[in-house]
Structures are given as C-alpha cells and as structure tokens.
Amino acid sequence: MGCSGCRVRFNFGKVLSKVFVFFTMVLIFTYFFYCLTGICDSAPRTLYSHQQALHRDYDILDDRSRILDNLRPAPHLVPDAPSNQNRTNSTDTGQVDAPVQVPHHISDSTKEFAQSSGMPVSNTFGTKRFPQAIIIGVKKGGTRALLEFLRIHPDVRAVGAEPHFFDRFYDKGLEWYRNLMPRTLDGQITMEKTPSYFVTKEAPSRVCTMNCKAKLIVVVRDPVTRAVSDYTQTLSKNPGLPSFQSLALTNSSTGLIDTTWSAVRIGLYAKHLENWLQHFPLSHFLFVSGERLVSDPAGEMGRVQDFLGLKRVVSDKHFYFNQTKGFPCLKKPEGSSRPRCLGKSKGRPHPQIPSEVLQRLRDFYKPFNHHFYQMSGQNFGWD
Secondary structure, eight states: OHHHHHHHHHHHHHHHHHHHHHHHHHHHHHHHHHHHHHHHHHSOHHHHHHHHTTSTTOOHHHHHHHHHHHHSOOOOOOOOOSOOOOSSOOSOOOSOOOOOOOOOOOOHHHHHHHHHHTSOHHHHSSEEOOOSEEEEEOTTTTHHHHHHHHTTSTTEEEOSSOOOTTTTOGGGOHHHHHHTSOEEOTTOEEEEEOGGGGGOTTHHHHHHHHOTTOEEEEEEOOHHHHHHHHHHHHHHHOTTOOOHHHHHEEETTTTEEOTTSHHHHTTOHHHHHHHHTTTSOGGGEEEEEHHHHHHOHHHHHHHHHHHTTOOOOOOGGGEEEETTTTEEEEOOOTTOSSOBOOOTTTTOOOOOOOHHHHHHHHHHHHHHHHHHHHHHTOOOOOO
C-alpha cells in the first residue's frame, strides 16, 4: 500500500510538471506572436505591402494609390472660370471639373516613386481635366510636329488624335470632351490639337465657354507654301483632283484668287485672328513659326515651353535633321530601336506649280500678311 501511494504521488507530480511546461510554452508562443505582429504594424507600408503582395488575392495597386495620395500635394484651386454649362441642349454634360490653370511642378518624391514602380502613373492615377492649352491651328502649318515635340516633356499630356470637339462634335457636350483627355497629375498640363479650330467661326466662343483662360497656340507658315502643301495632301487622297491653278484662280485670264477655296481661305490669318480676339486677349496666344520649327526646332520649342510655364526640357539634344524628309526628327528615345520621325505623309514632294500662279498668290496675301504681322507683333518674313 505504501509503495502504491508513492507511485500515485510521483505520477501526479510528473503530470503537473508537463502541464506547467505546456502552459509556459503557450504563453511564450503568444508573446512572440504579438511581438511579431507589432513589428509588422510598425514597418513601412511599402515593405508590408511587398510581403502582402506574395498572397494571391492582394492587389498592390491599392497600396500604390494610397502612397501617391500621401505624396501628392494638395490640389491648387483657382476661382471658377465662366460657366461650364454647354450652350447646346445636350443631355450628356452633367457636372464637370472646374477649369484649372497650369499648376506648379509635380513633387520630386512622386516622380521618383513613379519611376521606381515601373508603371505609367499618369495612365492610372490623376484626373481627367479640360485642356489648359490648345493648338488651334493651322492645317499644314506644323501642328503635328509641334505636338510630338511637346510630348517629350514629362509635364505635358496630350490627346493623340484630333478631337474636333469645338467644330464638329460640340453637341456631344463638355463631359464627353473631358473624357477624351488623358489623366494628369498636379503639375502636368493637359493639351490637345485640332488645327481647324482657328478657321471655325463658332470655335472661339465655345472654347471660352469651357475656359476663357486657356492658352492658345497657332502654328503659322507662309500661306502660299501652306496652300500648296494643303493641295498636295488632298491630291494624294484624290488623284483626279483638278490642277492647283484651276482651283486657286476664279479665272485664269483675269488672275483673280478664289477665296472660297479652303486652301486659300485658311491662309488669311489676320481675318481668323480677328474672330478669336473678340473672345481672348492677345496675351493668351503664342504664334509659332512653322519655318523656324524646321530650321531651329529647339529654339522655337524654348518659346513654347516658356509660354506654357514649363521648365525648358526639350532642347537641341532631342533633334537631328533628316535629309531625306527635309525636316527635324526626334533622336532615338531610350528603349527604342530607331529614331522617331513623323509619318510618310509628312515631307511628301510638292507638285510643280506655274511660277506666275505662285506670284499672284504672293501678291494677294501680302496685305493680309502685313496686317497679321501688326496684330501678332511678329514679322514672319514671308514677303
């Protein structure tokens, strides 16, 4: 009996010792669990997000969005411009963003994060805004080249295709137009180009309805050369087109110029500018020389960047002259296998035009050119 009681007490003590060890380990495990949890919570969000990204259902875009929201400065608010209500009775207008002026440069921390993330931040984040600057003209003046040169700048975001909102699709409403725009971050400028705006009678009032503080760029070129280039483009699409002289002159014997032909009418820059100056002050315009855009692209781009309030990023190092095409091209962008030139339709050879027809056009345009020089404050030297 005595020995049996000893064994019972001995076994009970052994069990009690194991229970004590078990609870001790539970407490230690719990302690380490909460310690590890506390470390993770105090770690930087990017590190924690990287660990979470290993899980299949985690979307790292959510954390990138939160980080950009923290890095992005508060939006620069400006007083409302004239009402954004569309003048048409479109039902698609809705509420739209107030027009904004060209804001300050985007913060360096946001740019650094965008580069390190390896993704086009402007395509994913930011806001669709109405354009703060528009290239409004002129056709065959060099507008496509100007837009492509501007798109090198990191603070410029532009629509690729011509929207033609203020001349063809105005009835679709301002909200439709805004949705065509690319997303921009604070410090970036939204732009578009539609050369036919400059010669559209209703365009100035419509643009002012959107934003009377918009900056307007007009690329102009010798109106005689421009008319021939315009005709050449049309001829390439319609080989059966009548001769240039038969379209430019109302009567070959009298030599009167047919101002109803669009190729001639577009070159009356002074007439079209008068229409725009009824809604915008001259200070809102920049007149870019199409000739200098070819002979000195960096110099002309410097003027454009200054006008837009941008840092001079686009410079000589971005251009080289293409002897075949006869105009400047962009040097090979980083990550690209070839330099970037405009399409095959640019730089096509012009047909032979009788010299007397060209001289009649020069004489016709001369007074209009001089008037345009006075209005714009620039002598483009076309005469």
